[in-house]
Amino acid sequence: MRAVVVENYDRIENIAIKDVAKPDISAGMVRVRIQAAAVGFVDGLKVQGLYQTKDPLPFTPGSEFAGVVDEAASDVSGFAPGTPVLGMVRNGGLAQYVCAPAADLFATPDGIAPEVGASFFxxxxxxxxxxxxxxxxxxxxxxxxxxxxxxxxxxxxxxxxxxxxxxxxxxxxxxxxxxxxxxxxxxxxxxxxxxxxxxxxxxxxxxxxxxxxxxxxxxxxxxxxxxxxxxxxxxxxxxxxxxxxxxxxxxxxxxxxxxxxxxxxxIGRREPEVRAEVIAQLFTWLSEKTLVPVVGRVFPFERFHEAFAAMATRSALGKMVVRID
Ligand SMILES: NC(=O)c1ccc[n+]([C@@H]2O[C@H](COP(=O)([O-])OP(=O)(O)OC[C@H]3O[C@@H](n4cnc5c(N)ncnc54)[C@H](OP(=O)(O)O)[C@@H]3O)[C@@H](O)[C@H]2O)c1
Missing domain, CATH: 3.40.50.720 (NAD(P)-binding Rossmann-like Domain)
Structure with a gap:
């Protein structure tokens, strides 16, 4: 699969898309074929090794994504292949596939486009x-x-x-x-x-x-x-x-x-009940379309650098999204 790979902490213009192995699924995990991934200010810092916690090298940046289930581990239920999902991982979003714990994935409500789903969480x-x-x-x-x-x-x-x-x-x-x-x-x-x-x-x-x-x-x-x-x-x-x-x-x-x-x-570790309540409220709003998440700009995968540059140059409006497929 193709993925953005940070081999050394560096400026975003020196980071490239590489061919890497599709991630294996293990117990409790679901592999998602990513359609859109969003990047935030923190992702820009992580790429340069400037965030307060450093991701071990090599890593793929991008923590939010929306896509469809590719395959779920045998101990996971409710995630049939093809189910639209959105989620958040520590990193790995700027890739064609990502593996995430089933507990961190949510079914994307009907009518929510991947760019919107990726901008949400x-x-x-x-x-x-x-x-x-x-x-x-x-x-x-x-x-x-x-x-x-x-x-x-x-x-x-x-x-x-x-x-x-x-x-x-x-x-x-x-x-x-x-x-x-x-x-x-x-x-x-x-x-x-x-x-x-x-x-x-x-x-x-x-x-x-x-x-x-x-x-x-x-x-x-x-x-x-x-x-x-x-x-x-x-x-x-x-x-x-x-x-x-x-x-x-x-x-x-x-x-x-x-x-x-x-x-x-x-908050997941310290206040799990509060987090669950907040997520439930957000998904209610999202399903009802009371809340329509703002998608800033959408970039093709090959131009992922521009999503980071928009934030670094203070020119971004809303969330920057990269379309993967
Ligand atoms: N605590 C949490 O759990 C949490 C969660 C999400 C994000 N964050 C943090 O929130 C901050 C914003 O994240 P974001 O993803 O929303 O970023 P963003 O989309 O780039 O927005 C940041 C805003 O900060 C303002 N800004 C002021 N000085 C800036 C500078 N020197 N460079 C860039 N922007 C500057 C800009 O608005 P103006 O041009 O109008 O000044 C810009 O729109 C980051 O520090 C991120 O780590 C924290």
């Missing part, structure tokens, strides 16, 4: 877990989403609206702000502009944001926290800016606000 799970389980976002509260046109940002905009919040999308360009508005944001602001906090103050009637969804980090996070409402919750989701901010402890005291960490990688 990680970002929407992160957004709903963060907003509902961590921040306890209530209907009518104000949600400020930083990096609102990025993969996880646009998911937070949509999920925030579904939970009944008034969503303010913050992003760096007019195109990105319009993109967030198209997917439901009630208002938007340019957080690269001097004085953006005054605009936020006006938009929130002087109160500040009840919940801040923050996948960006850096100085921006510190400024945002200064604009949090009393009893506000600031969700620490990621550091796409490349800088981990250091918040002085007097600020939570003065603001009556809380800083809440979010780590998708740990």
């Amino acid at each position: 990680a970002n929407y799970l992160t957004a709903l877990y963060a907003l509902s389980a961590r921040a306890k976002l209530r209907s009518g509260e104000t949600l400020l989403v930083l990096g609102a046109a990025g993969g996880v940002g646009i998911a937070a905009v949509q999920v925030g609206k579904l939970l009944g919040a008034r969503v303010i999308a913050a992003a760096s360009t007019e195109e990105k702000r319009q993109f967030a508005t198209k997917f439901g944001a009630d208002s938007s602001l340019d957080y690269t502009r001097e004085g953006w906090r005054d605009e936020l103050k006006e938009l929130t009637g002087g109160e500040g944001a009840d919940v801040i969804f923050d996948p960006v980090g850096g100085e921006l996070s510190l400024q945002a926290f200064r604009s949090i409402a009393w009893n506000g919750r600031h969700l620490v989701v990621g550091f796409a800016s490349g800088t981990i901010p250091a918040l002085k402890f007097n600020l939570p005291l003065l603001k009556g606000g809380a800083l809440l960490g979010v780590d998708l990688a740990q």
Whole structure:
């Protein structure tokens, strides 16, 4: 089969598609023929060996995918060949086939295209877990989403609206702000502009944001926290800016606000029931088409580099998807 193979941690332009063996299935596993795979910011860091945990070499990047069942191990039931599925793995998505534990695969609801299925899991799970389980976002509260046109940002905009919040999308360009508005944001602001906090103050009637969804980090996070409402919750989701901010402890005291960490990688182990509830809610929304995941751009397999480049150059809108078959 053909797969993107990282033999040495390197820049994405130096990584190539290679012919490798089709993965063998072992007990509890299902082999999926991948139709579309999505890449996120983390995948770009992993390829370069810059992520906080390093994937042992060689590896195939890409953690989210949608496709059809090729073959299931004899101890697995419910995954007949040809069944459309979507799922998430640590890595291996940018390949024609991947093996995944049956427990980590989900039947793709009818009418969901592979590009949509591949764009669904990680970002929407992160957004709903963060907003509902961590921040306890209530209907009518104000949600400020930083990096609102990025993969996880646009998911937070949509999920925030579904939970009944008034969503303010913050992003760096007019195109990105319009993109967030198209997917439901009630208002938007340019957080690269001097004085953006005054605009936020006006938009929130002087109160500040009840919940801040923050996948960006850096100085921006510190400024945002200064604009949090009393009893506000600031969700620490990621550091796409490349800088981990250091918040002085007097600020939570003065603001009556809380800083809440979010780590998708740990919730299955630490809060399995909560994860199951969140996934069930997401699949209900997906089946009902209440939630239509945002597909940013779709690239052919041979041009997978461009999906990574779009994120690295801050030009991506929504999730970047690679069509495999
Ligand atoms: N905690 C978790 O479980 C979890 C789950 C999913 C993702 N994440 C994290 O969330 C972050 C975003 O991931 P993503 O896949 O949504 O990425 P993405 O699609 O590339 O979006 C990131 C956004 O960050 C903003 N940004 C600001 N400075 C940037 C810079 N120097 N380079 C690139 N983008 C910059 C950009 O918006 P503007 O141009 O509008 O500023 C961009 O749209 C990553 O750090 C990722 O690790 C964490």
